[in-house]
Amino acid sequence: MARQVSVVGSGAAFEAAAEEVGRLLAEAGCTVVTGGLDEVMAAAHRGAKAAGGTTIAVLPGERREDANPWADHVVVTGIGHARNLAVAASGDAVIAVGGSYGTLAEMAFALRLGRPVVALEGAPAVEGVPVLASPAGAVAEALRLLG
Amino acid sequence: MARQVSVVGSGAAFEAAAEEVGRLLAEAGCTVVTGGLDEVMAAAHRGAKAAGGTTIAVLPGERREDANPWADHVVVTGIGHARNLAVAASGDAVIAVGGSYGTLAEMAFALRLGRPVVALEGAPAVEGVPVLASPAGAVAEALRLLG
Amino acid sequence: MARQVSVVGSGAAFEAAAEEVGRLLAEAGCTVVTGGLDEVMAAAHRGAKAAGGTTIAVLPGERREDANPWADHVVVTGIGHARNLAVAASGDAVIAVGGSYGTLAEMAFALRLGRPVVALEGAPAVEGVPVLASPAGAVAEALRLLG
Amino acid sequence: MARQVSVVGSGAAFEAAAEEVGRLLAEAGCTVVTGGLDEVMAAAHRGAKAAGGTTIAVLPGERREDANPWADHVVVTGIGHARNLAVAASGDAVIAVGGSYGTLAEMAFALRLGRPVVALEGAPAVEGVPVLASPAGAVAEALRLLG
Secondary structure: OOOOOEEEOOOOOHHHHHHHHHHHHOOOOOEEEEEEOHHHHHHHHHHHHHOOOOEEEEOOOOOHHHOOOOOOOEEEEHHHHHHHHHHOOOOOEEEEEEOOOOHHHHHHHHHHHHOOEEEEEEEEOOOOEEOOHHHHHHHHHHHHHOO | OEEEEEEEEEOHHHHHHHHHHHHHHHHOOOOOOOOOOHHHHHHHHHHHHOOOOEEEEEEEOOOOHHOOOOEEEEEOOOHHHHHHHHHHHOOEEEEEEEEEEHHHHHHHHHHHOOOOEEEEEOOOOOOEEEEEEOHHHHHHHHHHOOO | OOOEEEEEOHHHHHHHHHHHHHHHHHHHEEEEOOOOOOOHHHHHHHHHHHOOOOOEEEEEEOOOOHHHHHOOEEEEOOOOOOOOHHHHHHHEEEEEEEEOHHHHHHHHHHHHOOOEEEOOOOOOOOOOOEEEEHHHHHHHHHHHHHH | OOEEEEEEOOOHHHHHHHHHHHHHHHHHHEEEEOOOOHHHHHHHHHHHHOOOOOOOEEEOOHHHHHHHOOOOOEEOOOOEEEEEHHHHHHOOEEEEOOOOHHHHHHHHHHHHHHOOOEEEEOOOOOOOEEEEHHHHHHHHHHHHHHO
């Protein structure tokens, strides 16, 4: 099975970074998992697809149509914000790009479950999470932590 | 996006039928979604892979390693039996093969969400769900309901 | 701790029966758990309160204000239909009064978890679930199964 | 309905503080909601009961028996760590006492849903969350934020 890396976050200002993260993950052979909606989630998927990668959307709602257009596979959870647990748990590692409280919940769950978590500058600050200055740095650190 | 069809059920006696259902779905170009564990779930995935298809496991636990070996993509939900909602909701249609109360919950959720549900003989009886005698019949009926 | 019995179901036609079930459960010293919304859920709570009992709402949404006015205690799950698992699991026994697919999911989950389930005539038919003709009969059977 | 305040956290070192928080909340007429297990959760319940208050446990597992002995009412969610969303959402306000990543997820979800969140010194640091030095200070601040 391909490695799966979850990209979590939000904010239009972080879309370019998320797209680069998605592209680099796909180039490294990782499937890109996100919460499946817009902004950072869509951008990470878009970047992965541009590099020929594979993407998975883990949606909070009940309609597959809510997924962004770059999602290859869509899991419709129907459990609202609790799907943040599924996004975090489905990554062999998690990279945070921008984001606010929802992103913080995903980072917290990932850490609770022992998944490596890496943050790009601008993501919520969490003790023990390395903060990287560039998409390339964040992806490299996540891959390094995956061993 | 490829159509996604969820195969729900359990019981070693239904593995051959589930494998055939998975194979036929893959041949029809559908991605096969299951709860990701053993018996009917593994068999449906195995059948899909034998036909060159794509498979998604939606696991109840917190460990990706719990997925059967034929799962291409793994969503680790961590929400126990509540992942039955996600399995049901992630199918554009749902086919029940064998199974007991957990399967019944998946069928009920699929109906609640307006997804077409088809049962192979031996699955839990639910009012309004067509019961087909063969894997080929069940897959054909599911595809017909998808329009 | 008081025994907790979950009342599941829906349908305006079943409100009188649900109110009687709630009243009888409260008279037997049981706390009445429901999904917390209207119709059967509200009626069961109303009946319990009329008899001086205690009620718990387990809501699907994110707002406590959605609970019916007879709910003493409100758990706001935020997980949509997946809260049906919590409603089922929170009852030491479950009584179904009317209802459709959502109710069927609750009955299925209760059975999956080994909770005794009793149906009043008109609830979804599930193999192995005793069907009683009256609220008094349903409550008596639920209490008998609780031992 | 009585106000509900969720107390989140963990760590044996924080039990005395949690017990005091629970006691003060009960004295203020608030029902105390927790995740229902041991340490901080049990201590908050114990304090509330010592003051004649009411307590609600929102359990992650599938067994009511897992609740601590000071839980009056028990909601058995069966959804693992995703129950952290329900704990957060069920409080009109949330007070964090000690804790680690699970607590951080609860604080994040509460903030995401617009619930006031207050931290006692030693809880995870979250931007925008006031940190109080004493149980009395934390409870007073939570009540003040509730208006």
